[in-house]
Amino acid sequence: MKNLSAGRRVRRMKASSGCPMLRSRKTEREFRSETSHQGPLDIEDLVKVGHKVGTCPYYGSRSMVPTADLVILPYQSLLSKTSRESLNLSLKNNIIIIDEAHNLADSLISMYDAKITSSQLERIHSHLEKYLERFQNLLGPGNRRYIQTLMVLTHAFLQSIAYPKGANYVDPLSSGSEVQSDLDFSIGINEFLFSLNIDNINLVKLLHYIEESNIIHKVSGFGDKLAMLQNDVALEGTTAEASTLSGFRALVSLLSSLTNNDGDGRIIISRARVISSVHERGYLKYVMLTGEKIFSEVASEAHAIILAGGTLQPIEEIKERLFPWLQPDQLHFFSCGHIIPPKNILPVAVSQGPCGRSFDFSYSGRSSSSMIEELGMLLCNLVAVVPEGIVVFFSSFDYEGKVYEAWKESGILARIMKKKRLFREPRKNTDVELVLKEYKETIDELSSTNAKYNPAPCSGAVLLAIVGGKISEGINLSDGMGRCIVMVGLPYPSPSDMELMERVKYIEGLESSLVSKTQARLDILKCCKHRGRQYYENICMKAVNQSIGRAIRHINDYAAILLVDARYASDPSRRSFSHVCDKLPQWIRSHLIPSPGNYGAVHRLLHQFFKFHRKETSNQ
Missing domain, CATH: 1.10.10 (Arc Repressor Mutant, subunit A)
Known part of the structure; x- marks a missing residue:
């Protein structure tokens, strides 16, 4: 003993x-x-x-x-009060410099989003039930009460996202917007709590108990060991969602979100459903709508804040979303021209293709076979005049895949590949580095070979990339990797995105009751007169600016930038309203050729541009 x-x-x-x-x-x-x-x-x-x-x-x-x-740290550690406290980081009278600040407002509010899935809730509820059953006689009355409260909450949450009894299967090919709207909807915090009859639970005290008792580690550890002993699951190799501990953290995050003010965010309820005999899990998500209060805590302590970035425009949106309370004399804006000379950039708005068709890549027009064919003919011409690398940005992986398959079937792809090798951005971020490596090596190898034996600019490679993908954010496409950037259309986000529409409503100041069904969500932009519509357009143009900004990375670099859509092409002197091109960076906007006419004029501009730089390079 x-x-x-x-x-x-x-x-x-x-x-x-x-x-x-x-x-x-x-x-x-x-x-x-x-x-x-x-x-x-x-x-x-x-x-x-x-x-x-x-x-x-x-x-x-x-x-x-x-x-x-000097302390260098990520957004999350700077903007989160608990992270600053754990790092013992004081902002008092310090100067804060935030780089890549174009993402600041969205990063700030997304930090406070919270999401939990039905599978996580089921796992948590099961483990709580088994833990209480095993240790009920050993637990004090306070511990038992709090554990039972957690079980009440998880059960209520599960009921809110359960597949409706008696509901029919949802056919994905049908236009079942009404059915869809019954399964996905948003609700205010107070209404959510009252509808589940959990408004009488003191969430602040419950969160304090969870933090002090370390209950999530105890229950998850007990539940995982019990499951392993019963051969229900193998503890090794479990996914993040299947992990009880990660599920508990998601639950705590959601409970914490429910303590916010009712107007600060919305609860999105996505109910479970069956699509083509496949059962899709539901989820609950809290969407933070405003970062103003959070950022004011940082701003009130700091001596000064510097927001830096190459694509900060439009600055008005950042001001309205983060510090609307700031006086005009407290905000100073500085913008400078690009380091490159004007001769090194050729931005052109391309409104027509080689066959004379007007480019329309709006949602309703982009999938037509004639539009896809016209885009393919444009690329067939570009590979004959642009040396080295061409990067073509599409609005989504799905659309890029549709265009690729259509080009393959029609023979356009084979014509392109006679001039240049073709690469595609992979969906997995881990594979991007390998694709970029092969893309660069191909350009270096073929371009150097052709420069020696065949001076014609028929060499290099084409890279099909995605707006919002890894290549469009932070990748350096300098020199031959980005001699020509092609932006296909205007990559507006989908109006059916409920989170986006909730933020648009909040920014515009619309009542939440105006948007209850999918069709109403699609029509909400028509209700927006100013701020909401501007926010929606700004998301699109920030994505455009980030993508085309991958090229021209040093003083001797040069590139052509083609904005392919009739909506880019309009004479600035005849505009009586705001235009998307007004939101391009100044160093591109000041040199933009709005509409050179037919494609022949565009081709001549490209030929002259690259001929001039080919001579300059040979003379050096």
């Missing part, structure tokens, strides 16, 4: 000792001293110092935050 007791004491001592890399205060001080004498270090250097001294480089660097002159 003595040995057993001693063994238990040893195990408790080991458990309480924590991470062995954090036991010595002396080594922590040595780490701080070593790093402070070496100047700025990257992650690899910090790891080397940590190994040398014998302490944890992560916690060692965190301990240096209060004394640091």
Whole structure:
């Protein structure tokens, strides 16, 4: 018995000792001293110092935050109050610089979104039930009451997204917008709580209990072990959704969201359904609508905030969404021209194709066989005049796939590939790097070969990319990788996106009752007169600016930018209203050729542009 007791004491001592890399205060001080004498270090250097001294480089660097002159961290760590507190990061009288600030407003509100699926709720409810059944006699009355409250909530949430009894199958080929609207809808926080009869539950006290009791770790650990023993699931290899702990965290996040003010967000309820005999799970999602209050906490503490980015336009939207309370004399806007000379850029709005058809890539016109064929003929002409690499941006993977298959069937693809090799952006982000590597190697190999034996610009490759995909965000398509950027249409987001429409309604100031069904969601933009419509257009043009900004990455770089759609092409001197091209970056907008006429004029411009740069390159 003595040995057993001693063994238990040893195990408790080991458990309480924590991470062995954090036991010595002396080594922590040595780490701080070593790093402070070496100047700025990257992650690899910090790891080397940590190994040398014998302490944890992560916690060692965190301990240096209060004394640091410059702290670099992601959006989430800066904008989340709990993250700042855990890092011991003070914003008082400090200067905050936020790069790539075009994403700031959306990143801020998306940080406070919360989503939980029916499978997560079922798993949590089952584990809570088994945990209570096993330990009911050992738990105090307070613990039992809180666990039962969690079970009431998970049961209520499951009922709200359950597949309606007696509902018919939903045929995806039918225009069942009315059926769809009954399965997907939004609701305010208060209305949601009252409809489920859970408005009398004190969520603040419940969240405090969850944090203090560590109940989610206890229940998830017990449930997973029990399931493994019963061979219900294999603990290794479980997906993130199947993990009880991740499900509990999703539940806590949703409960926390329900404590917000009623007007700060909306609850989206997507009920379970059957489509073509396949059962689709439902989910609950809280959508934050405003980041103004959250950002004001940061702004009130900081000495100054600098928002930086290459595609910040339009700045008015950022101001309205993040700091509408700011006085005009407190906001200073600075914009400068691009580093490249005007001769290195050729932006053209292309309204007609080689066969004379007007380009219309609106949702109703883009899928027609004539429009897809006209786009293919345009590319057939471009591969004959543009050297090295051409990047073509489509609005979605589905549309790119449809165009690719149509070109393949019609023989257009074969004509393109006689001049240039063709690559496609993969859906998996992990595969993008390999595709880009092959794309670059092909351009370098074929272009250098042709430069030696055949000076004609029939070389290189074509890359079909997606707006909003990995290639459109942060990828460097400099020099030959991006000699010509082709933007196909205006990539407006789908009006059937309920989250988007909720934000549009909030920004426009529309009543939530105006939008209850899918058809109403599609028509909501017609109700928007100013701010909501501007926000919707800004999403589109930010995506355009990010995509075309992948080219021209240094002072000697040059590229043509083709905006392919009749909606881009209009004479600025004749505009009496706001136009999409007004939201292009100044360095592109000031040189944009709005409508050179038929495609022949476009082809001549491209020929002259690349001929001029070919001569300049040969003279260097």
